[in-house]
Amino acid sequence: MPELPEVETVRRGLETLLGRSAVIDHVELRRRDLRAPIPRDLPRRLAGQPIIAVRRRAKYLIFDTPAVGLLCHLGMTGTWRLAPPGDERTHDHCYVHLADGRRLAFRDPRRFGLLALTTAARPHAALTGLGPEPLDAAVFHADALLAACRGRRAATKAVIMDQAVVVGVGNIYAAEALFRAGIRPARPAGRLGRDRCERLVGAIRSVLAKAIAAGGSTISDFRQAGGDGGYFQHEFQVYDRDGQPCLACRATLRQRRIAGRSSVYCPGCQR
DNA sequence: CGAATCACCTGATCGC
DNA sequence: TGCGATCAGGTGATTC
Numbered sequence: 001m002p003e004l005p006e007v008e009t010v011r012r013g014l015e016t017l018l019g020r021s022a023v024i025d026h027v028e029l030r031r032r033d034l035r036a037p038i039p040r041d042l043p044r045r046l047a048g049q050p051i052i053a054v055r056r057r058a059k060y061l062i063f064d065t066p067a068v069g070l071l072c073h074l075g076m077t078g079t080w081r082l083a084p085p086g087d088e089r090t091h092d093h094c095y096v097h098l099a100d101g102r103r104l105a106f107r108d109p110r111r112f113g114l115l116a117l118t119t120a121a122r123p124h125a126a127l128t129g130l131g132p133e134p135l136d137a138a139v140f141h142a143d144a145l146l147a148a149c150r151g152r153r154a155a156t157k158a159v160i161m162d163q164a165v166v167v168g169v170g171n172i173y174a175a176e177a178l179f180r181a182g183i184r185p186a187r188p189a190g191r192l193g194r195d196r197c198e199r200l201v202g203a204i205r206s207v208l209a210k211a212i213a214a215g216g217s218t219i220s221d222f223r224q225a226g227g228d229g230g231y232f233q234h235e236f237q238v239y240d241r242d243g244q245p246c247l248a249c250r251a252t253l254r255q256r257r258i259a260g261r262s263s264v265y266c267p268g269c270q271r
Numbered sequence: 272c273g274a275a276t277c278a279c280c281t282g283a284t285c286g287c
Numbered sequence: 288t289g290c291g292a293t294c295a296g297g298t299g300a301t302t303c
């Protein structure tokens with residue numbers, strides 16, 4: 001489900017729900033076998049802790065407490081919701097019971113998600129080796145992308161989805177950014193000139209920012225923590241539009257598999 | 272070493 | 288209606 005805009009939307013929803021004074025009473029694990037097992041001591045480490053912030057790094061959420069951070073990745077199907085009494089669903093793997101009586105539920109049918117602990121002193125391994133945040137112009141810019149692409153023969157689409165190059169870009173927004181930058185997804189990354197890197201950086205940044213402003217994209221069952229769906233799916237130019245006309249030049253959009261992921265592009269507009 | 276492929280899981284959808 | 292094949296917003300391990 002979630003790329004950067006969806007995770008950021010969830011983060012903002014959680015921030016609104018939790019406000020400034022949420023305190024964890026206790027954490028209840030229903031099953032531990034997600035992508036990696038949820039640590040046994042996670043409930044004990046979080047019990048009684050106030051949530052002082054909900055941050056996002058890449059596609060990860062971090063619930064900060066004075067003692068430790070609760071690290072969460074939504075995988076493909078992870079969701080957080082406020083679960084009133086009686087609202088228990090299959091694939092609810094974790095309940096965070098708050099001191100005010102409310103309950104946050106983490107639900108993840110495919111179990112590709114992650115719940116773990118992280119601290120400033122010992123950051124979780126998943127947080128090391130992450131590339132720059134795309135919305136931070138100080139760290140993600142054409143020179144950085146150009147340097148990351150140098151010598152790489154992999155498809156440009158695969159490279160911008162590489163979380164060591166730039167974080168937060170997944171299959172949907174990679175396709176959309178490449179269309180907006182006029183670059184074929186299969187173009188070897190090492191053959192991007194500075195002009196294309198410039199355009200691609202701008203396209204990634206603007207498509208992610210617009211998607212955040214739209215509350216993310218709702219396909220299948222994504223919902224932000226407040227329960228509302230985003231609406232950026234109505235802005236898709238190429239994703240899931242194989243065989244349909246390009247909205248810019250009317251050519252028929254094509255789909256191929258690149259690095260194992262379906263990739264739609266316009267053979268007329270993208271070079 | 273980099274790059275492509277597989278594996279992890281469940282659920283929705285599609286063609287027969 | 289039922290059933291198998293295929294696909295899905297991610298990422299880490301394995302293979303080439």
